[in-house]
Amino acid sequence: MTAAGGARFEPDRLDDQAYLTEGDPSGMLRSVASSAAQMRAAYRSSVENGLARIGRDGRPRAIVVAGMGVSALAGDVLEALCRYGAPVPVVTVRGHRLPGWAGAADLVIAVSRSGRTEETVAVTAEAVRRGCALVGVGAPDTPLSALVARVGGPYVPVGGATGVAGQPKATLWSLVVPPILAAAALGLVSAGESEFESAAKRLEDLAHRCRPSSESFINPGKTLAMELAGTLPLIWGTSPLAAVAARRLADRLGGDAGYPAIWGELPEAAHNQIVTFDGPLAGRDLFADPFADEPGESPRLRLFLLRDVEEHPLVAASRTAAVRLAEDRGVPVSEIAAEGAHPLDRLAALVGLCDYASVYLALGYGMDPASAAAELRARISQ
Ligand SMILES: O=P(O)(O)OC[C@H]1O[C@H](O)[C@H](O)[C@@H](O)[C@@H]1O
Secondary structure (H helix, E strand, O other): OOOOEEEOOOOHHHHHHHHHHHOOOOOHHHHHOOOOHHHHHHHHHHHHOOOHHHHOOOOOEEEEEEEEEEHHHHHHHHHHOOOOOOOOOOEOOOOOOOOOOOOOEEEEEEEEEEOHHHHHHHHHHHHHHEEEEEEEEEOOEEEHHHHHHOOOEEEEEEEOOOOOOOOOHHHHHHHHHHHHHHHHHHOOOOOOOOHHHHHHHHHHHHHHOOOOOOOOOOOOHHHHHHHHOEEEEEEEEEEEHHEEEEEEEHHHHHHHOOOOOOOOOOOOOHHHHHHHHHHHOOOOOOOOOOOOOOOOOOOEEEEEEEEOOOHHHHHHHHHHHHHHHHHHHHOOEEEOOOOOOOHHHHHHHHHHHHHHHHHHHHHOOOOOOOOOOOOHHHOOOO
Protein backbone atom coordinates (compact mmCIF):
# COMPACT_ATOMS: atom_id res chain seq x y z
CA MET A 1 0.00 0.00 0.00
CA THR A 2 2.54 2.61 1.10
CA ALA A 3 6.27 2.78 1.62
CA ALA A 4 8.29 4.52 4.35
CA GLY A 5 12.02 4.13 4.94
CA GLY A 6 11.95 0.94 2.93
CA ALA A 7 9.11 -0.60 4.94
CA ARG A 8 5.78 -1.17 3.25
CA PHE A 9 2.44 -1.08 4.98
CA GLU A 10 0.55 -4.25 4.17
CA PRO A 11 -3.03 -4.10 5.47
CA ASP A 12 -3.43 -7.88 5.06
CA ARG A 13 -0.91 -8.39 7.84
CA LEU A 14 -3.43 -7.01 10.33
CA ASP A 15 -5.81 -9.92 9.78
CA ASP A 16 -3.13 -12.59 9.62
CA GLN A 17 -3.27 -14.13 13.09
CA ALA A 18 -0.03 -16.04 12.71
CA TYR A 19 1.78 -12.87 11.64
CA LEU A 20 0.31 -10.84 14.51
CA THR A 21 1.82 -13.35 16.92
CA GLU A 22 5.19 -13.78 15.19
CA GLY A 23 5.59 -10.08 14.37
CA ASP A 24 5.02 -9.09 17.98
CA PRO A 25 7.38 -11.38 19.89
CA SER A 26 7.33 -9.23 23.03
CA GLY A 27 3.54 -9.19 23.15
CA MET A 28 3.01 -5.45 22.74
CA LEU A 29 -0.62 -6.10 21.74
CA ARG A 30 -1.06 -8.10 24.94
CA SER A 31 0.42 -5.24 26.92
CA VAL A 32 -2.13 -2.81 25.45
CA ALA A 33 -4.82 -5.33 26.37
CA SER A 34 -3.52 -5.24 29.95
CA SER A 35 -4.37 -1.52 30.33
CA ALA A 36 -7.46 -2.14 32.47
CA ALA A 37 -5.55 -4.52 34.73
CA GLN A 38 -2.77 -1.95 35.05
CA MET A 39 -5.24 0.72 36.08
CA ARG A 40 -6.82 -1.49 38.77
CA ALA A 41 -3.45 -2.67 40.09
CA ALA A 42 -2.05 0.87 40.16
CA TYR A 43 -5.08 2.08 42.07
CA ARG A 44 -4.69 -0.66 44.71
CA SER A 45 -0.95 -0.15 44.97
CA SER A 46 -1.34 3.63 45.33
CA VAL A 47 -3.80 3.16 48.19
CA GLU A 48 -1.62 0.52 49.86
CA ASN A 49 1.41 2.79 49.65
CA GLY A 50 -0.26 5.68 51.40
CA LEU A 51 -1.19 8.06 48.57
CA ALA A 52 -4.76 8.36 49.78
CA ARG A 53 -3.42 9.84 53.03
CA ILE A 54 -1.11 12.53 51.70
CA GLY A 55 -3.66 15.31 52.11
CA ARG A 56 -3.50 15.19 55.92
CA ASP A 57 -0.88 17.93 56.24
CA GLY A 58 -2.73 20.34 53.96
CA ARG A 59 -2.26 21.31 50.36
CA PRO A 60 1.03 22.20 48.70
CA ARG A 61 1.45 25.59 47.04
CA ALA A 62 2.16 23.90 43.70
CA ILE A 63 2.78 20.46 42.28
CA VAL A 64 5.72 19.66 40.03
CA VAL A 65 5.62 16.34 38.19
CA ALA A 66 9.11 15.32 37.10
CA GLY A 67 9.51 12.70 34.39
CA MET A 68 10.67 12.02 30.87
CA GLY A 69 8.98 10.40 27.91
CA VAL A 70 5.98 8.31 28.91
CA SER A 71 6.47 9.14 32.57
CA ALA A 72 6.15 12.85 31.84
CA LEU A 73 2.71 12.20 30.36
CA ALA A 74 1.59 11.45 33.92
CA GLY A 75 2.28 15.14 34.62
CA ASP A 76 0.46 16.27 31.48
CA VAL A 77 -2.59 14.23 32.45
CA LEU A 78 -2.58 15.67 35.96
CA GLU A 79 -2.16 19.20 34.64
CA ALA A 80 -5.07 18.72 32.23
CA LEU A 81 -7.29 17.33 35.01
CA CYS A 82 -6.44 20.19 37.38
CA ARG A 83 -6.19 23.12 34.97
CA TYR A 84 -9.65 24.64 35.30
CA GLY A 85 -10.94 23.34 38.62
CA ALA A 86 -8.05 23.10 41.06
CA PRO A 87 -6.65 25.91 43.21
CA VAL A 88 -3.10 24.54 42.90
CA PRO A 89 -0.98 24.85 39.75
CA VAL A 90 0.55 21.71 38.25
CA VAL A 91 3.73 21.89 36.20
CA THR A 92 5.44 19.08 34.30
CA VAL A 93 9.24 19.19 34.22
CA ARG A 94 11.01 17.36 31.41
CA GLY A 95 14.65 18.05 32.09
CA HIS A 96 17.39 18.19 34.71
CA ARG A 97 16.29 21.14 36.83
CA LEU A 98 13.47 22.17 39.11
CA PRO A 99 11.88 25.57 38.41
CA GLY A 100 13.54 28.33 40.43
CA TRP A 101 10.42 28.98 42.52
CA ALA A 102 10.00 25.38 43.75
CA GLY A 103 10.68 25.00 47.46
CA ALA A 104 9.55 23.58 50.76
CA ALA A 105 5.92 24.60 50.22
CA ASP A 106 5.66 22.51 47.06
CA LEU A 107 5.10 18.86 46.24
CA VAL A 108 7.29 17.09 43.69
CA ILE A 109 5.92 13.88 42.19
CA ALA A 110 8.81 12.05 40.55
CA VAL A 111 7.78 9.45 37.98
CA SER A 112 10.20 7.06 36.30
CA ARG A 113 9.35 3.53 35.21
CA SER A 114 12.99 2.48 35.53
CA GLY A 115 13.68 4.65 38.56
CA ARG A 116 16.99 5.52 36.91
CA THR A 117 16.39 8.16 34.25
CA GLU A 118 19.13 10.75 34.62
CA GLU A 119 16.94 13.85 34.31
CA THR A 120 14.26 12.63 36.73
CA VAL A 121 16.81 11.52 39.31
CA ALA A 122 18.56 14.90 39.05
CA VAL A 123 15.31 16.84 39.60
CA THR A 124 14.40 14.58 42.53
CA ALA A 125 17.79 15.11 44.15
CA GLU A 126 17.30 18.86 43.78
CA ALA A 127 13.85 18.54 45.36
CA VAL A 128 15.41 16.75 48.35
CA ARG A 129 18.00 19.55 48.71
CA ARG A 130 15.30 22.23 48.60
CA GLY A 131 13.09 20.46 51.15
CA CYS A 132 10.13 19.84 48.83
CA ALA A 133 7.58 17.20 49.80
CA LEU A 134 8.16 14.13 47.62
CA VAL A 135 6.11 11.30 46.14
CA GLY A 136 7.75 8.70 43.91
CA VAL A 137 6.42 6.33 41.26
CA GLY A 138 8.71 3.77 39.62
CA ALA A 139 10.76 0.65 39.97
CA PRO A 140 11.71 -0.27 43.56
CA ASP A 141 15.33 -0.42 44.80
CA THR A 142 16.56 2.27 42.44
CA PRO A 143 18.22 5.67 42.77
CA LEU A 144 14.75 7.24 42.62
CA SER A 145 13.26 5.10 45.38
CA ALA A 146 16.35 5.76 47.55
CA LEU A 147 15.93 9.55 47.21
CA VAL A 148 12.22 9.40 48.07
CA ALA A 149 12.98 7.11 51.04
CA ARG A 150 15.52 9.65 52.31
CA VAL A 151 12.72 12.15 52.99
CA GLY A 152 10.18 9.49 54.02
CA GLY A 153 7.85 10.18 51.08
CA PRO A 154 5.36 7.62 49.74
CA TYR A 155 6.66 5.48 46.88
CA VAL A 156 4.42 3.49 44.52
CA PRO A 157 6.43 0.62 43.06
CA VAL A 158 5.94 -0.15 39.37
CA GLY A 159 7.62 -3.15 37.90
CA GLY A 160 7.86 -6.86 38.28
CA ALA A 161 5.52 -8.58 35.90
CA THR A 162 3.98 -5.32 34.70
CA GLY A 163 4.55 -4.37 31.09
CA VAL A 164 6.53 -5.65 28.15
CA ALA A 165 10.25 -6.00 28.66
CA GLY A 166 10.00 -3.19 31.21
CA GLN A 167 9.13 -0.65 28.51
CA PRO A 168 7.61 2.53 29.96
CA LYS A 169 5.26 2.96 26.98
CA ALA A 170 3.63 -0.36 27.90
CA THR A 171 2.98 0.81 31.45
CA LEU A 172 1.31 4.19 30.94
CA TRP A 173 -1.61 3.53 33.27
CA SER A 174 0.65 2.29 36.08
CA LEU A 175 2.45 5.63 35.90
CA VAL A 176 -0.57 7.89 35.42
CA VAL A 177 -2.85 6.58 38.19
CA PRO A 178 -0.71 7.34 41.31
CA PRO A 179 -0.33 11.10 40.68
CA ILE A 180 -4.10 11.35 40.08
CA LEU A 181 -4.83 9.56 43.33
CA ALA A 182 -2.41 11.88 45.14
CA ALA A 183 -4.23 14.89 43.67
CA ALA A 184 -7.57 13.37 44.68
CA ALA A 185 -6.30 12.96 48.25
CA LEU A 186 -5.39 16.65 48.20
CA GLY A 187 -8.92 17.50 47.09
CA LEU A 188 -7.76 18.80 43.69
CA VAL A 189 -9.61 16.32 41.47
CA SER A 190 -12.50 14.04 42.11
CA ALA A 191 -11.38 10.51 41.37
CA GLY A 192 -11.91 7.46 43.52
CA GLU A 193 -12.34 3.75 43.15
CA SER A 194 -15.53 3.95 41.08
CA GLU A 195 -14.05 6.42 38.58
CA PHE A 196 -10.90 4.31 38.11
CA GLU A 197 -13.08 1.20 37.78
CA SER A 198 -15.29 2.86 35.17
CA ALA A 199 -12.22 3.90 33.13
CA ALA A 200 -10.83 0.37 33.50
CA LYS A 201 -14.09 -1.03 32.11
CA ARG A 202 -13.82 1.27 29.12
CA LEU A 203 -10.27 0.03 28.48
CA GLU A 204 -11.55 -3.53 28.74
CA ASP A 205 -14.28 -2.84 26.21
CA LEU A 206 -11.72 -1.34 23.81
CA ALA A 207 -9.46 -4.36 24.30
CA HIS A 208 -12.36 -6.53 23.20
CA ARG A 209 -13.24 -4.44 20.15
CA CYS A 210 -9.60 -4.05 19.09
CA ARG A 211 -8.51 -7.64 19.78
CA PRO A 212 -6.24 -9.17 17.13
CA SER A 213 -8.86 -11.73 16.07
CA SER A 214 -11.39 -9.01 15.25
CA GLU A 215 -11.25 -8.25 11.52
CA SER A 216 -10.08 -4.89 10.15
CA PHE A 217 -13.46 -3.75 8.89
CA ILE A 218 -15.01 -3.82 12.37
CA ASN A 219 -11.89 -3.32 14.48
CA PRO A 220 -11.49 0.39 15.35
CA GLY A 221 -7.79 -0.02 16.22
CA LYS A 222 -6.95 -1.59 12.85
CA THR A 223 -9.14 0.92 11.00
CA LEU A 224 -7.31 3.82 12.62
CA ALA A 225 -3.95 2.22 11.81
CA MET A 226 -4.97 2.01 8.14
CA GLU A 227 -6.01 5.65 8.15
CA LEU A 228 -2.63 6.61 9.64
CA ALA A 229 -0.56 4.54 7.22
CA GLY A 230 1.21 6.48 4.52
CA THR A 231 0.14 9.87 5.87
CA LEU A 232 1.91 12.60 7.76
CA PRO A 233 -0.50 12.70 10.72
CA LEU A 234 -1.49 16.03 12.18
CA ILE A 235 -3.11 15.04 15.48
CA TRP A 236 -5.14 17.66 17.32
CA GLY A 237 -6.92 17.44 20.65
CA THR A 238 -9.96 19.64 21.26
CA SER A 239 -9.35 20.05 25.00
CA PRO A 240 -6.28 19.92 27.26
CA LEU A 241 -7.12 16.28 28.05
CA ALA A 242 -7.61 15.31 24.41
CA ALA A 243 -4.33 17.08 23.62
CA VAL A 244 -2.56 14.73 26.04
CA ALA A 245 -4.04 11.83 24.08
CA ALA A 246 -2.83 13.52 20.86
CA ARG A 247 0.68 13.78 22.25
CA ARG A 248 0.52 10.19 23.45
CA LEU A 249 -0.44 9.01 19.95
CA ALA A 250 2.36 11.02 18.34
CA ASP A 251 4.88 9.69 20.88
CA ARG A 252 3.70 6.11 20.44
CA LEU A 253 3.82 6.27 16.67
CA GLY A 254 7.46 7.27 17.00
CA GLY A 255 8.17 4.68 19.67
CA ASP A 256 6.32 1.76 18.07
CA ALA A 257 6.94 2.34 14.40
CA GLY A 258 9.57 5.08 14.13
CA TYR A 259 6.74 6.99 12.48
CA PRO A 260 6.68 10.82 12.53
CA ALA A 261 3.61 12.77 13.59
CA ILE A 262 2.76 16.30 14.65
CA TRP A 263 0.45 16.90 17.59
CA GLY A 264 -1.33 20.03 18.72
CA GLU A 265 -4.24 21.43 20.68
CA LEU A 266 -7.11 23.60 19.55
CA PRO A 267 -7.46 26.55 19.64
CA GLU A 268 -3.66 27.07 19.39
CA ALA A 269 -3.26 24.69 16.44
CA ALA A 270 -5.68 26.84 14.45
CA HIS A 271 -3.24 29.73 14.85
CA ASN A 272 -0.22 27.99 13.38
CA GLN A 273 -0.38 24.35 12.29
CA ILE A 274 -3.45 25.01 10.19
CA VAL A 275 -1.17 26.76 7.71
CA THR A 276 0.04 23.32 6.66
CA PHE A 277 -3.33 22.82 4.92
CA ASP A 278 -1.91 25.15 2.27
CA GLY A 279 1.57 23.67 2.38
CA PRO A 280 3.48 21.29 0.12
CA LEU A 281 2.27 18.13 1.87
CA ALA A 282 -1.43 18.98 1.71
CA GLY A 283 -3.85 17.63 -0.86
CA ARG A 284 -2.92 15.51 -3.83
CA ASP A 285 0.79 15.00 -4.52
CA LEU A 286 1.37 17.08 -7.65
CA PHE A 287 4.78 15.46 -8.17
CA ALA A 288 3.58 11.89 -7.75
CA ASP A 289 4.37 9.61 -10.65
CA PRO A 290 1.01 9.21 -12.44
CA PHE A 291 2.19 5.81 -13.75
CA ALA A 292 3.21 4.44 -10.38
CA ASP A 293 1.63 1.06 -9.59
CA GLU A 294 0.39 2.39 -6.31
CA PRO A 295 -0.74 5.98 -5.96
CA GLY A 296 -0.02 8.10 -2.91
CA GLU A 297 3.53 6.84 -2.36
CA SER A 298 4.73 10.07 -0.74
CA PRO A 299 3.18 10.85 2.64
CA ARG A 300 0.40 13.41 2.55
CA LEU A 301 -1.04 15.35 5.42
CA ARG A 302 -4.05 13.87 7.21
CA LEU A 303 -5.84 15.52 10.11
CA PHE A 304 -6.75 13.35 13.11
CA LEU A 305 -9.11 15.15 15.45
CA LEU A 306 -9.34 13.74 18.96
CA ARG A 307 -12.61 15.22 20.12
CA ASP A 308 -13.38 15.62 23.78
CA VAL A 309 -16.92 15.56 25.13
CA GLU A 310 -16.26 18.86 26.88
CA GLU A 311 -15.13 21.47 24.37
CA HIS A 312 -15.12 25.20 24.80
CA PRO A 313 -17.87 26.49 22.47
CA LEU A 314 -15.34 28.60 20.56
CA VAL A 315 -13.05 25.58 20.21
CA ALA A 316 -15.97 23.57 18.84
CA ALA A 317 -16.52 26.35 16.31
CA SER A 318 -12.85 26.39 15.29
CA ARG A 319 -12.91 22.57 15.00
CA THR A 320 -15.87 22.77 12.62
CA ALA A 321 -14.15 25.47 10.59
CA ALA A 322 -10.90 23.47 10.49
CA VAL A 323 -12.71 20.39 9.16
CA ARG A 324 -14.35 22.50 6.47
CA LEU A 325 -11.00 24.03 5.50
CA ALA A 326 -9.30 20.64 5.44
CA GLU A 327 -11.97 19.26 3.12
CA ASP A 328 -11.61 22.34 0.99
CA ARG A 329 -7.85 21.80 0.67
CA GLY A 330 -8.07 18.06 0.04
CA VAL A 331 -6.71 17.09 3.47
CA PRO A 332 -8.53 13.97 4.70
CA VAL A 333 -9.91 14.10 8.23
CA SER A 334 -10.45 11.33 10.79
CA GLU A 335 -12.47 12.19 13.86
CA ILE A 336 -12.08 10.14 17.03
CA ALA A 337 -14.62 11.00 19.70
CA ALA A 338 -14.06 10.52 23.41
CA GLU A 339 -16.87 8.90 25.39
CA GLY A 340 -17.90 9.07 28.99
CA ALA A 341 -18.64 11.71 31.59
CA HIS A 342 -15.59 11.58 33.87
CA PRO A 343 -12.31 12.88 32.41
CA LEU A 344 -10.59 9.57 33.23
CA ASP A 345 -13.17 7.73 31.14
CA ARG A 346 -12.65 10.11 28.24
CA LEU A 347 -8.89 9.81 28.45
CA ALA A 348 -9.14 6.02 28.53
CA ALA A 349 -11.43 6.06 25.48
CA LEU A 350 -8.96 8.11 23.43
CA VAL A 351 -5.65 6.67 24.61
CA GLY A 352 -6.96 3.09 24.64
CA LEU A 353 -7.89 3.26 20.97
CA CYS A 354 -4.79 5.18 19.89
CA ASP A 355 -2.47 2.72 21.65
CA TYR A 356 -3.94 -0.13 19.63
CA ALA A 357 -3.77 1.83 16.39
CA SER A 358 -0.10 2.60 16.90
CA VAL A 359 0.87 -1.02 17.55
CA TYR A 360 -1.18 -2.16 14.55
CA LEU A 361 0.50 0.50 12.40
CA ALA A 362 3.94 -0.83 13.35
CA LEU A 363 2.82 -4.40 12.61
CA GLY A 364 1.31 -3.33 9.29
CA TYR A 365 4.75 -1.97 8.36
CA GLY A 366 6.33 -5.26 9.40
CA MET A 367 8.08 -3.69 12.40
CA ASP A 368 8.41 -5.14 15.87
CA PRO A 369 6.67 -2.50 18.02
CA ALA A 370 8.85 -3.36 21.01
CA SER A 371 12.15 -2.67 19.35
CA ALA A 372 11.59 0.26 16.97
CA ALA A 373 14.29 2.89 17.37
CA ALA A 374 15.88 0.98 20.27
CA GLU A 375 19.37 1.41 18.86
CA LEU A 376 18.89 5.15 18.27
CA ARG A 377 17.65 5.61 21.83
CA ALA A 378 20.55 3.68 23.24
CA ARG A 379 23.07 5.71 21.24
CA ILE A 380 21.69 9.11 22.20
CA SER A 381 21.50 8.31 25.90
CA GLN A 382 25.16 7.28 26.09
O1 LIG B 1 10.03 6.10 32.89
P1 LIG B 1 11.50 6.13 32.72
O2 LIG B 1 12.14 4.82 33.03
O3 LIG B 1 12.12 7.25 33.51
O4 LIG B 1 11.82 6.40 31.22
C1 LIG B 1 11.57 7.65 30.63
C2 LIG B 1 11.72 7.53 29.12
O5 LIG B 1 13.04 7.09 28.87
C3 LIG B 1 13.39 6.85 27.52
O6 LIG B 1 13.44 8.03 26.82
C4 LIG B 1 12.43 5.91 26.83
O7 LIG B 1 12.71 5.86 25.47
C5 LIG B 1 11.00 6.35 27.05
O8 LIG B 1 10.12 5.39 26.53
C6 LIG B 1 10.74 6.55 28.53
O9 LIG B 1 9.43 6.95 28.71
